[in-house]
Amino acid sequence: MTENTTTQLIQEVIDYLIETDIQELSDWGDRRTEWLNQAGEQLKGIDKIISGDLRIRKDNGDIGTYPAFRVQHNNACGYYKGGIRFSTGVNKEEVETLAMLMTLKNALHELPYGGGKGGVHIDVREHSDRELKEVSRAFVRLVQNDIGPYRDIPAPDVGSGAKLMDWMTQEYKTLHPNQPYINTFTGKSIQSGGTKGRSESTGIGTFLSYYYLVDTILENTVEVDANYTDEKDLITSIGEKENVRVAIQGFGNLSRAAAIEAEKASRKHTVIAVSDSRSTLYSEEGLDVKELAAFKEKTGRLPSEEELVGMNTKCDRLNPDAVLTLDCDVLILGAIEDQITEKNQKDIKAQILVEGANGPITKKADKYLTEKGKIIIPDILANAGGVTVSYFEWIQGFTNEVKEKDKILENMSARMKDVSTGVYKQHFSSIHKESLRFLCFKLSIIRLVDMLNRSGNVI
Incomplete structure (x- = not known):
């Protein structure tokens, strides 16, 4: 989007x-x-845009130049908050859009934050840890006067993670001696003041946003207006299935957590497909999600055909985009933006689509799928688990009260449930037909x- x-x-x-x-x-x-x-x-x-080229000396002696941006969209609801992505897709327009979505997401979930976003145009796969560390430090130097625990609190995003947040925190601390620094960044490692459960929180919350949708209908907790009878019937038919088939695009932190959460759900869900930039792994009988997750965490990718030999997972290896058009009940979009477009919208078979990523469905495709009776759970509702746990981490930095992972994820899930069910109840009871x-x-x-x-x- x-x-x-x-x-x-x-x-x-x-x-x-x-x-x-x-x-x-x-x-x-x-x-x-x-x-x-x-x-x-x-x-x-937009309230403010900080931009510039980051320059570092690479391992081979060359100078690398990387365009970088920090966008502060609006702080009506609180301090700017949003991730920093390291990706070749980063550009000014993308970061501005993501900052706007963060403003809307934080407002919807009643978090005390406004919206911000950052990005560096870089291919992380082509750089050493030393080079990424230098780029991270250069990014902090670029934005140092515009971030801070009481101003703008960045977090990880696509291509970054706890290691980069640790490097950025240390650089900010060095540049601002004797100043508060621990809650300037969230999504840090546990050892550097991070919160347990942060890495899987977005994926768990994404799955739960769908699960609470089904709960709302099956538990009859809402009066359903005649406008939404077809949606109610669709959700009921999926919720009452003996086995709900789930396909998941992507297999990073978000998608792995969503897959594991799906298999833990009290109603039976089977993950029939996952994907990365190289392939889709598909099995109608279901994949061994834990085995694939362990492989991905070790290697950074899904297994090749040769590596699948001898593994518990027996599946077909398809092209990366195949995951989008498989016959399934629920499709979780956990990769990047603009994945479902006018080009493939007619091939989408899933009945419920969940936007774990930001903007994975274009406006025209969104309109087409909605008119065809598909239910789309939008990004600003579905993927707020991460920023919610970042909020807990930010508070932890002030109180030094460290909570256990189970408690943190329980609190996140409770907040997601309150917001999601509130949205669904308004949706189904409204006399005005709207998505x-x-x-x-x-x-x-x-x-x-x-x-x-x-x-x-x-x-």
């Missing part, structure tokens, strides 16, 4: 809120239209407009 698409949807929601008499805005009175227009202009803009994505944007924007008004930024 591009920046242009995100701003278009923000404007669509603003227009809807101006034109529609809804209860949430009943006390805004005559100023509602003016407040919404002012807020819309702010939310479609889950539109509803999530609407709820986020209502909170943001309220906070902008309370802070005096719209008057």
Whole structure:
């Protein structure tokens, strides 16, 4: 989902809120239209962009140059918060879009953060640890005056991780002696002040966002409006299956955790496919997820055909994109943006799609799939487990109270359940037919407009 698409949807929601008499805005009175227009202009803009080229001396003596960005979108709800990705897909527009989505996500989940995002254009596979460390340190030097525990708190994202966050924390500490530093970055290693459960939290939360959707319908906790009878019937049919077939794009931290969580679920789920940039592994009988996860953690990739010989996992090895179009009930998108487009939208067979990654479905494909009766759980609802546990880590940095992994993940799951079931109950009981994505944007924007008004930024 591009920046242009995100701003278009923000404007669509603003227009809807101006034109529609809804209860949430009943006390805004005559100023509602003016407040919404002012807020819309702010939310479609960017507070600040820090950019520059990072230069390091590579192991072979050459100078490497890497464009880098930190975007601070909006801080109406709190300090800027968002990951730093190291990827060849990084560009200014991408980072701006991701920062906007972080603002909306944090508002939806009622976290005390605004939205930010960072990125470095680099292929991590072609660089040594020493080179990545130098790039990480250079990134901190670029943004050092614009980040901090009370200003902007970065975290890991695609291509980065705890090791890079540790390096960045140390560089920030060196540059700012005798200043608070431990909660400037989250997603650190446990030894460096990180929180247990952070690496798997996004994937667990992604799966749970789907699981709570099914719970909401099967447990009859909501009055379903006639607009949503077909959706209710679809969810019921999947929830009552003896075995729900799940395909998962990607097999990084997010997707591995989602796969393991699926197999642990009380209703039987079978992971029939996982993928990485090289291949899709597929078996209708189900994959040995734990065996594949152990292999991936050791080698950084899924096994080749030769390496599959002798393993418990018996499967077909297909092309990387095959995972998207397999016959399955649930498709979890855990890779990168723009994976389902006009080119492959007609081939999607999954009935429920869960956006673990940011923006994996383009706007046109989203519209097409929704009209075909597919249910899409949007990124700003589904993938908030990571930022939620980052919030716990940030608090831990102030209190020095270290909680066990099970307790942290239990607290994260409880927050995800509260937000997800709240969204689903509003969705199914609404007399206005709208997608889950539109509803999530609407709820986020209502909170943001309220906070902008309370802070005096719209008057």
